[in-house]
Amino acid sequence: MERSLRTNTTNRQNLRIRKDWLEMMVLLSPGLLLLFVFVVLPTVEAFALSFQREGLLGRNRVFVGLENYIEIFKSKENLQSAWQSLYFAIIVAPLEIVLAFAAALLIARPFPGVAVYRTLFFLTTAVPTGVAAIAWSWFLNPQTGWANWLLERFGLPAKTWLQDSSTALPTLAVITAWAGVGFASILLTAGLQQIPEDLYEAARIDGANGWQQFCSITIPLISPTLFLVTLLVFLRSLTAFGQIHLLTQGGPADSSMVWIYRIYQDAFFNFRQTYAAAQSVLLFLFLLLLALLQFRLVGRKVHYE
Amino acid sequence: MNKTLARVFFYVGISVFAALLVLPLLTLFSVSFRADADVYNPSFFPPHPTIEPYQIALEKYPLLRFLLNSFVISSLVTAGVLLISSCTGYALARISSRVTNTVFALIVGLLLVPGEVTFLPLYIMVNRLGWVDSYFALTLPFIASPIGIFLLRQFFKSLPQELFDAARLDGAGHFRMLWHIAIPLAMPALGALAALTFLGTWNMYLWPLVVTNAESLRTAQIALRFISSDEAVRYNIVGAAAVIILLPTLIAFLIAQRAFVRGIAMGSLKG
Known part of the structure; x- marks a missing residue:
């Protein structure tokens, strides 16, 4: 009697385990299949392609080992593109962060009318890249744009901004930073709001003024978030594409031919897909390095909480 | 009194900042309500506001x-x-x-x-x-x-x-x-x-x-x-x-x- 009861429960347990396993597979497999086909496979293929080269007529790829990579490192154009991407990101990140941090500091704590200002500061998240690019190209129009009008009011010479090879890339960087202010200020506002209000209260009781509170509470507690968001913005700006495609197409005179844009050019206009794949792999490795850094920082932050 | 003044400064400052941030978008709105003749007129507001550009854009594309x-x-x-x-x-x-x-x-x-x-x-x-x-x-x-x-x-x-x-x-x-x-x-x-x-x-x-x-x-x-x-x-x-x-x-x-x-x-x- 007792024995049959036990076998009955183990049977039921076995059944449950089997059912659990079946359900798990049903829930997991569609997602895993899609991830394999559309993320894992292309990543592997990017590496595989990068060691090959197109034969005549762009057909019959042959294995060439590291030849693509060697060519990239020897090519002046590629090194210039890598530098332009870095230069671009080095302008975008601090500019975007300063603007967004100022905005976040102003709107993190409630005051009458804060909702309006939050909407205005976050607004650029709702502006698609293409629209941002169009708005700015008009704003910067050399003949009638308001940017030059403002410069002239201050007695400064008008500029041709996007049509000049010395200003095109920094101008694109400013546009990109502007377009990202909404995104970065959302993250920084969320970070500021996580700082407990009682810390400020305690400081006020101790007689600390606003500046002292900012230096000894806000800055130390927000700096991990600040660093993380800076890194995120840096990463995003390294793959900025839409605004460049819309406004300068890499020009004038290749002055805004950033890394990702050169990949696009080589793959779709110069018909050198394998060479472009090798550039993609290098970009990937570089981004991976930065992302791993970000990951470690996130891990540490979670640990502290 | 001092507090009111500080508040006024705060609102003026934050409004200027917000206005500068949305300025490029405002230029876009401004130009989109202009007739062809007014496109290169540098005024802030369209001199003769019209929805014609919208009609043309929607018809053409x-x-x-x-x-x-x-x-x-x-x-x-x-x-x-x-x-x-x-x-x-x-x-x-x-x-x-x-x-x-x-x-x-x-x-x-x-x-x-x-x-x-x-x-x-x-x-x-x-x-x-x-x-x-x-x-x-x-x-x-x-x-x-x-x-x-x-x-x-x-x-x-x-x-x-x-x-x-x-x-x-x-x-x-x-x-x-x-x-x-x-x-x-x-x-x-x-x-x-x-x-x-x-x-x-x-x-x-x-x-x-x-x-x-x-x-x-x-x-x-x-x-x-x-x-x-x-x-x-x-x-x-x-x-x-x-x-x-x-x-x-x-x-x-x-x-x-x-x-x-x-x-x-x-x-x-x-x-």
């Missing part, structure tokens, strides 16, 4: 079709991401086995692969499958989203075990627990993920650019590129088209700002 394309693609991707992320995320969070642990580690690894790097081999694959110029190419590759799976897995993991134990005793399997317990509780997280995914898909640029040639499949973002090179001189028409393309996200953002803000904060800092 199938803007509504482009917006519809963007809308269909973004909706399909969002629905797919919610479905796949819920199922996969649930299994990874609530069914513990060696399989789910390994899979979760792999998905965390995939979070590090940026789409800009896989677009080329993905394009080669899509081309080989004959999917260029199809909704398949524009949606299917994005339905399994590592970040979506990761976020929902974290959320489902945080739910109390007792809820699921109780359902187990009542004889519920995982499908029912997912549908009747996990999903209803995850509504805010799902809303945030939906906002994040929709916006991200709506703003895609590089991918739709390379996988569509046909005008009938063009998304709103890509269309702007063609319109701006077509209308190099008539900037009022480009402006009107850009405003029309901006409106849907702008309105959605004004209505569901909280979901967008939560989605962006959740998707970026925890990923």
